[in-house]
Amino acid sequence: MDLDTLLSFKWSVMAPEFIILGVATLLSVIDLFMKKESSRKPLAWLAGAGVLGALAAIFMQLDTEVTSILYDTYRLDSFSKAFKILLLLGTLLVLVLAASYKKEDIEENRGEFYYLLLSALLGAMMMASSADLITLFVGLELLSLASYIMAGLERRNKRSNESAFKYVVSGGIATAITLFGMSYVFGLTGETNLFLIAQNMQDPELLKHGFLLMFAFLITFAGLTFKIAAAPLHMWAPDVYEGAPVPVTAFLSVVSKTAGFVILLRFIIITFIAAPGIDSESLLLEVQPYVMILAAATMIIGNVTALRQRNIKRMFAYSSIAQAGYILVPFVSNSSLLFELIWFYLLAYLFMNIGAFTIIQVLTAQEKSNDISIFRGLFKRSPWLAVPMTFFLLSLAGIPITAGFVGKFGIFMGALGLEPAHYWLAAVMMATTLVSYVYYFNVIAVMFFRDGEGAKVAVPSGLAAVLAFCAVSTVILGVMPDLALDFFYGNFDINEFFMNIEAVDTHTHDH
Template identity: 85%
Template sequence: MDLDTLLSFDWGAMAPEFIILGTATLLSVIDLFMKKETSRKPIAWLTGAGVISALVSVLMQLDHKVTSILFDTYRLDSFSVAFKILMLLGTGLVLVLAASYKKDDIEENRGEFYYLLLTALLGAMMMASSADLITLFVGLELLSLSSYIMAGLEKRDKRSNESAFKYVVSGGIATAITLFGMSYVFGLTGETNLFLIAQNMQDPEILKHGFLLVFAFFITFAGLTFKIAAAPLHMWAPDVYEGAPVPVTAFLSVVSKTAGFVIMLRLIIITFIAAAGIKGDSLLLQVQPYVMVLAAVTMIIGNVTALKQRNIKRMFAYSSISQAGYILVPFVSNSSLMFELIWFYLLAYLFMNIGAFTIIQVLTTQAKSNDISVFRSLFKRSPWLAVPMTIFLLSLAGIPVTAGFVGKFGIFMGALGGQPAHYWLAGVMMVGTLISYVYYFNVMAVMFFRDGEEAKISVPPGLAVVLAFCAVSTVILGIMPELALNFFYGNFDINEFFMRIEDIADHVH
């Protein structure tokens, strides 16, 4: 690539990524030369400034026309902007948790946590804008490798070491599976660009190998289910959620999960939308029953296993698994509102999950225990914590007047409104939701009706702001969901995601 070609690209499209990359590089250099005993608060402030600057940069791209650079390996469109907003917002809230997280054996590694958080975010953002198998995989690995290290930052904690080891091993296996599936896609089509792959899927020669296309889909999809913690590749989640520091757990449950669904939408929908199955029918329609079973099993396993958990972080891990099952339902229903449903639910999940983990961090750090008993008599000790936690639990359970209810109701109606309607999948979703009432309401019962120590609870100002913001957002989106939906419809043209394959192929050439 010559200099003229390099300068001809519209590099402004990558402004948010450049901000995050520059901030992470600057922080790593600053941390390298800071003395060990020096406070890392300046690094936290710089990290926050970088995330806010990147978020502002993304918001400024709302009216930006579709831009493709680096030979269509990087693509700025409404889809990427919509999900980058969620990623940056979630990372900003997690950053406040991290700045307030106090634990002796993590202080010496606090500096590296901040730039690892930014590199993980950078990988997620690259996945949102990738239009090529290579850049998708690079973004996925950047997110994964940073997450592996963050999960084991508490080096003197055996559970943290165990969680990091299990995460690396299971993540490596999932990566190998995903790459194996991608290799079949490349081998069949001879392309790495997602849109050119979709175009080549209609080639008569490739249509003769319907079995291999179905095989490639299943292998790739199976590998990607690891990132969203869907069954059967979900067993890493409970151990990692328990052993990792609370801010890392919050990041994995929100930002990493969002990135997982982003890569599934980018790769699966674009690549296989024009693919034919074994008998010539649409591949995505043929595999619907299998994805349906996967979603149902994920919902049931997550909710049923959460019933017997006494460790609050493990309980939320299984809750996260069940939530992944709910978000998989739009993939089955093929609803025209699929993007809106997934985006809104991930937005609601961001507020209610990070809010819940904020309270979990306050209580578990003070009690030095992850047992559910840390919530005993919380209403008497600190009603200002008990009330927001109740809001978050009700939202996670899908009770009306919360954002979680609106998100679940939309997904439920999408399953019934599809052609054909998926009644039994909607039934499984209802049963899973009813089961979840048991363990969510159990936490509420412990907070309001179980006596415990009357020790006072102190909440750092930063965490109080996060709690208030998440609680208010959860209620407002539950009462007036049109605020988020109008923002979505007014700023994002998801039809850009389905631009004509032929036009994009001509643009690439």
């Protein structure tokens, strides 16, 4: 590629990624020359400023038309903009948690945490804009490798070491499975560009290889479900959530999970939307039973196993697994509201989960324990913590007047709104939601109706701001969900997601 070709690309569309890359590089250089005993908190604020800058760049791009560069491997469209906002917002809140996280055995690694976090964010953002198997996989690995290291940052903590080891091993296996499935897709179509793959899926010759297409889908989908901690590749989540520092746990439960759904939507929907099935015209219709069983198993395993957990971080790990099952339901119904439902639920999940982890960080730091008993008598000790935590738990449980209820209701109606309606999947969703009330309400009962000894809880100003922001957002989205949905419909045209599937002219887009 010559210099004239490079200069012809519209590099401004990658402004958010360049900002994150530049700040991450700057952080690594500054950290290298800082004295060992110096506080690394200024690095957190610099990282936060970089994320805010990238977020501002995304908002400035909202009116930008669909643009692709680098021969349609990078693509700025409504889909990428919508999900990058979630990724950046989640990372910004996690950075505030990280700046206030105090633990002696992590102080020496705190500097590298910030640029690892931004590196993981950069990988997730690249996935959101990728239109090629290669860049998609590179973004996935950048996110994964940074996450593996962050999970084991507490080097003197055996649980942290164990969680990082399990994460690396299970992640490596999932990566191999994903790459194996992608190799079949490339072998069958001869392309790595997602839109060209979709175009080639309509080739009559592929009708002879329906079984191989089905195999490629199942293998790739199974590998990608690791990132969202869906069954059966969910067993890493409880150990990693328990052993990792709380800000890392919050990042994995929100930002990494959002990135997992981004790659599922980007790769699975674009690539296989026109793929022929074995006995019908659509492969996506034929694999519905498989995705349905996966979603149901994830909901059941996550909620039922959470009932027996006494460790609050492990309980939230299984809760996160169950939430992944709920968000998989729209993949079964394949309604026209697929993107809106998933985007809104992930937005609601971002606020309620990071808000809950903010309180968990404060209490575990003070009580030096992860047991649910740290919540005993919290309402009497610190009502300003107990009340927001109640809202977050009610939202996770899907109780009315919360953002979680609106998200779950949309997904539930989406499962019933199309023909044929998926009644039994909706029934599983309803039954498992009722099961979740037991462990969510148990924490509420411990806060309000159990006597506990302990001093009042002091909340740093940064965490108090995150807590207030998440609590208010959770309630507002529950009462006025139109605020988020109007923003979505007013700024994002998801039809762009399917543009050029039938015909891709890379030269036109590149220039």
